[in-house]
Amino acid sequence: MKKVLILGFSGSGKSTFARQLGNAINIPVIHLDTVYWKPGWVASNKQEWDKVITMLLEQEEYIIDGNYPTSLNRRLLEADTVFYFDLSIFLCLYRVLKRRLSTQGETAIDRAGGCSEPINLLFFVKWIWNFRKRYRNFKQKKAGIIKV
Template identity: 40%
Template sequence: MKKIMIIGCGGAGKSTLAKRLGAKLNIPVYHLDAYFWKKGWIATPRAEWTGVIQNIMARDSWIMDGNFGSTMDMRIKEADTVIFLDFPTIQCLYGVVSRRIKYHGKTRPDMAEDCLEKLDWEFISWVALYKKQRAPKIRENLASLTDKNIFILKNRKETETFLQNLSKKGKIL
């Protein structure tokens, strides 16, 4: 495990897992939200965004957390490990609401500068529909990969067990 992607619904805990995994494996962590969003929630233009991802992927090791469908295929191609947090919708909704309360009026540590935490109907809808609209395609794509370490974690308990069973060298004990 040297090039790790963490994907899943908003509120599932991708950034938290990335931080913990990075500390355990001593691998640099790249929170994609912090690279994609510019001050005030301005999106990075597509060509620039692709360049950002390519620069990260060129490194010897990395952990990237975030979905970003426009670069998903290129990241999967370069990753040796994909972790999909396939959590129940209610857990993800709880996660985004909790995060909103915790960071009210602030910018999260895994977000770009001056992107104050927000929760709008569009994002709530995206989270609410993720399991039905996006997760099946992701599971299908991951099932077709034979040359990658694939971990599909269904809840926070499975995620904790995964971390506990992972050696500092990236092997499952």
């Protein structure tokens, strides 16, 4: 395991697992939210994002946490291991709500500075509810996916 992707629902435990795995096997962890978003939830433009992904994928070892569909195919091709967190929608919704209520105004360590927990819970409900429909086919693109 040298190039690891961790994918799945918001609230499924991707970031926590990434940190624990990184500590266990001594591989650097990259939370895509910290490199895609700028303070105030300003998104990277396409050219910046492509450069960042290219730079990340050139590393010899990494654990990348995050979905980001515009770069997913490239990351899947480079990865030797993929963990896909396919948990209950209701568990993930509960965890997002709990996280939102417990971290109001704070910036999590898996986010860029100046990006506190988003206020729009309706967005997260829709995002989590529709996640399987949007991402169900990526599993067919790469063998060796570990479903959690």
